[in-house]
Amino acid sequence: MFIVxxxxxxxxxxxILVALSLFSIFxxxxxxxxxxxxxxxxxxxxxxxIPEQGEVLKTVESSGVEQVVVRQAGEDGYIIKxxxxxxxxxxxxxxxxxxxxxxxxxxxxxxxxxxxxxxGDELKTKASIALVVLIxxxxxxxxxxxxHVSKPVSSWKYGFTAIIALIHxxxxxLGVFTFLGGVYGIxxxxxxxxxxxxxxxxxxxxTIVVLDRVRENLRDQKDEVKEKNFDTFVGRSLxxxxxxxxxxxxxxxxxxxxxYFIGGIATQTFALALIIGVIAGSYSSLFLAxxxxxxxxxxxxxxxxxxx
Amino acid sequence: MLKTRISALIILxxxxxxxxxxxxxxxxxxxxxxxxxxxxxxxxxxxTYRADVSEVASEDIxxxxxxxxxxxxxxxxxFGVSEPIIQIEKGGAFSSEEDQHRLIxxxxxxxxxxxxxxxxxxxxxxxxxxxxxxxxxFEQSVSISDDESEEGAIDLxxxxxxxxxxxxxxxxxxxxxxxxxxxxxxVFGNLNSEATVSLDFNKEGSDLLAEVTKNNVGKVMAxxxxxxxxxxxxxxxxxxGGVAQITGSFTPEEARQLxxxxxxxxxxxxIELIETQTIGASLGHDTLNSGVRALVxxxxxxxxxxxxWYRLPGLIAIIxxxxxxxxxxxxxxVIPVTLTSSGLAGFILSLGMAVDANILIFxxxxxxxxxxxxxxxxxxxxxxxxxxxxxxxxxxxxxxxIVLFWLSDTSLIKGFAxxxxxxxxxxxxxxxxxSRTFLLAISNNKKEGVLVKLFGSGLNFxxxxx
Numbered sequence: 170m171f172i173v174x175x176x177x178x179x180x181x182x183x184x185i186l187v188a189l190s191l192f193s194i195f196x197x198x199x200x201x202x203x204x205x206x207x208x209x210x211x212x213x214x215x216x217x218x219i220p221e222q223g224e225v226l227k228t229v230e231s232s233g234v235e236q237v238v239v240r241q242a243g244e245d246g247y248i249i250k251x252x253x254x255x256x257x258x259x260x261x262x263x264x265x266x267x268x269x270x271x272x273x274x275x276x277x278x279x280x281x282x283x284x285x286x287x288x289g290d291e292l293k294t295k296a297s298i299a300l301v302v303l304i305x306x307x308x309x310x311x312x313x314x315x316x317h318v319s320k321p322v323s324s325w326k327y328g329f330t331a332i333i334a335l336i337h338x339x340x341x342x343l344g345v346f347t348f349l350g351g352v353y354g355i356x357x358x359x360x361x362x363x364x365x366x367x368x369x370x371x372x373x374x375x376t377i378v379v380l381d382r383v384r385e386n387l388r389d390q391k392d393e394v395k396e397k398n399f400d401t402f403v404g405r406s407l408x409x410x411x412x413x414x415x416x417x418x419x420x421x422x423x424x425x426x427x428x429y430f431i432g433g434i435a436t437q438t439f440a441l442a443l444i445i446g447v448i449a450g451s452y453s454s455l456f457l458a459x460x461x462x463x464x465x466x467x468x469x470x471x472x473x474x475x476x477x
Numbered sequence: 478m479l480k481t482r483i484s485a486l487i488i489l490x491x492x493x494x495x496x497x498x499x500x501x502x503x504x505x506x507x508x509x510x511x512x513x514x515x516x517x518x519x520x521x522x523x524x525t526y527r528a529d530v531s532e533v534a535s536e537d538i539x540x541x542x543x544x545x546x547x548x549x550x551x552x553x554x555x556f557g558v559s560e561p562i563i564q565i566e567k568g569g570a571f572s573s574e575e576d577q578h579r580l581i582x583x584x585x586x587x588x589x590x591x592x593x594x595x596x597x598x599x600x601x602x603x604x605x606x607x608x609x610x611x612x613x614x615f616e617q618s619v620s621i622s623d624d625e626s627e628e629g630a631i632d633l634x635x636x637x638x639x640x641x642x643x644x645x646x647x648x649x650x651x652x653x654x655x656x657x658x659x660x661x662x663x664v665f666g667n668l669n670s671e672a673t674v675s676l677d678f679n680k681e682g683s684d685l686l687a688e689v690t691k692n693n694v695g696k697v698m699a700x701x702x703x704x705x706x707x708x709x710x711x712x713x714x715x716x717x718g719g720v721a722q723i724t725g726s727f728t729p730e731e732a733r734q735l736x737x738x739x740x741x742x743x744x745x746x747x748i749e750l751i752e753t754q755t756i757g758a759s760l761g762h763d764t765l766n767s768g769v770r771a772l773v774x775x776x777x778x779x780x781x782x783x784x785x786w787y788r789l790p791g792l793i794a795i796i797x798x799x800x801x802x803x804x805x806x807x808x809x810x811v812i813p814v815t816l817t818s819s820g821l822a823g824f825i826l827s828l829g830m831a832v833d834a835n836i837l838i839f840x841x842x843x844x845x846x847x848x849x850x851x852x853x854x855x856x857x858x859x860x861x862x863x864x865x866x867x868x869x870x871x872x873x874x875x876x877x878x879i880v881l882f883w884l885s886d887t888s889l890i891k892g893f894a895x896x897x898x899x900x901x902x903x904x905x906x907x908x909x910x911x912s913r914t915f916l917l918a919i920s921n922n923k924k925e926g927v928l929v930k931l932f933g934s935g936l937n938f939x940x941x942x943x
């Protein structure tokens with residue numbers, strides 16, 4: 170009952186977080202990686218001593234390549250990002266780097282990726298389409314699975330609350346990442362889009378389990394009882410699912426933390442996005458989605474009274 | 478009771494078999510069921526080309542793409558790369574029209590790709606033309622160079638180009654070209670050591686060749702690559718069967734070059750390189766190692782959590798999780814799933830979520846126990862009640878996986894979606910089938926006692942929560 174009774178506090182917390190996220194999104198914008206913008210990434214490691222970052226930058230720029238960004242990678246290497254370059258241009262850069270560094274210092278190429286600009290544009294379009302398609306499919310899915318629960322709140326509203334929770338989770342994840350992008354220069358890549366879609370799935374999954382409890386508790390009740398004690402039913406459902414929700418989030422988070430700290434650089438951003446999404450997702454299922462049902466129901470009641 | 482215990486034993490045995498299969502096929506280096514690692518874990522080069530099909534009639538697109546694939550495959554094989562993958566990929570749903578057709582080339586272990594890119598990227602146009610009514614003559618070419626000199630600009634390269642064009646234009650097109658050539662190869666005649674280039678045409682090419690040669694016996698058939706005259710054999714007779722031979726006085730080296738040029742010229746569609754990814758072997762192996770380490774840590778932490786919090790059922794959840802891992806690994810080998818860094822991430826994530834079904838079930842069982850039901854009844858009832866949220870919840874994850882798989886056209890996301898979707902599905906099965914059987918096998922008809930306490934949760938053993 171605690172959550173339902175104090176729902177205004179929890180709604181405020183969510184509202185503040187979402188407002189901050191929106192601010193960050195409009196202020197910083199997403200920092201898109203080469204997957205989206207097109208360009209080349211060259212990761213190199215030095216066998217012996219490693220030159221200064223500025224020196225590398227200068228050498229690369231003097232090789233006739235533009236839009237150069239150099240970032241340290243590990244202890245003995247750099248990640249060099251440039252406009253789209255050909256393999257031949259890459260070899261010129263490497264030659265220049267080798268000739269300018271100390272003798273007996275070998276450079277090895279760890280990674281060289283080039284993404285054409287059209288491919289990047291396409292990814293942007295597709296990512297947006299994927300998000301929209303997934304949201305639509307899921308609204309219908311929830312409305313369908315909750316179709317027998319139409320009193321006192323219609324099944325569409327269950328779907329609607331789930332979508333609000335979902336938008337909440339996605340906005341907060343985007344908010345954190347726009348902030349990280351603006352302040353620390355963390356860029357998003359294809360895997361980040363994947364992470365967003367997984368957060369969608371997780372958020373819905375988590376919300377469904379909570380709403381399912383409401384559905385089950387309402388099942389054998391008479392209509393008047395449902396009508397009168399709806400907030401009690403929601404409160405009881407929350408109490409009953411609370412430890413499950415927390416424990417599931419904990420196990421998922423433990424797995425993700427392992428992935429983040431140990432799992433290699435390639436999937437680190439991905440893991441971080443999921444960690445934020447899972448925390449937001451668990452919070453929104455318990456503190457946002459279920460109490461919202463009560464709000465919807467009260468609105469209905471108020472409207473009925475006005476009509477009468 | 479006996480029945481569930483027997484089923485539990487059968488499941489355990491099956492699990493052991495799965496585990497044994499994974500273990501033994503991994504230790505046996507010759508097994509055809511080794512894990513397949515993507516280039517991001519194994520090192521190598523991934524090239525994505527866009528095939529331009531705008532010039533091809535829509536019903537011929539698939540054929541052209543197929544012969545494109547075979548041509549590239551031939552070219553790659555020249556480099557002696559082990560197990561290259563060359564495949565045609567359709568863009569995912571909602572791809573724009575011109576982006577629909579892609580050619581993916583994966584070269585494991587190759588990190589210096591300049592040569593490979595050069596070889597693949599050349600798109601010379603091969604054409605067969607026959608002598609026209611006005612045969613090419615030297616006078617014509619001289620008159621052209623005179624024209625040039627009158628204008629006071631004598632540029633040798635332009636002259637040469639004009640000359641080549643002049644030669645090219647003096648031959649009539651036959652419609653026969655790279656599109657219909659199946660293969661060019663070098664053969665050696667028996668009598669002398671003279672090298673001969675043999676041309677194999679496909680069905681359409683054979684028919685065309687027969688017709689053209691029949692109508693032009695005694696004339697010169699010229700072979701052009703990018704409008705440059707390569708060879709000009711004289712047609713001696715009608716050629717049936719789709720095999721033509723160019724005999725000339727070339728050295729074996731020249732013959733090989735010509736055959737190669739012709740094979741290169743046989744590229745049926747223009748292609749454009751749109752993406753390259755090269756991963757060094759050491760970075761790949763680092764990624765693999767850290768991925769596997771993360772997996773092991775994730776499992777261990779989750780195990781510890783389950784044992785501490787859920788006691789006996791926690792232990793059973795662990796057994797069903799181990800079974801889950803064994804089944805997944807076996808599936809990776811059998812399907813086979815190419816493991817990538819994103820796939821590993823999907824697997825680790827699915828592990829965290831796989832526990833969810835178990836937790837839902839345990840919480841329900843606990844509730845039933847607190848309603849003073851016997852253990853057996855509690856387990857049955859708990860499962861029954863947990864099934865709906867498990868089904869509906871996982872369904873939404875599976876829907877996300879399907880949408881991801883359907884809409885993406887990068888192997889990165891497809892790999893993740895496949896592993897994640899499979900993981901959710903299998904975890905649901907193991908939680909419902911395996912955990913249920915085990916819990917029933919060990920539970921009894923009592924309402925309290927040590928066993929009931931072991932079914933509790935939390936750190937406090939002294940009293941049961943309400």
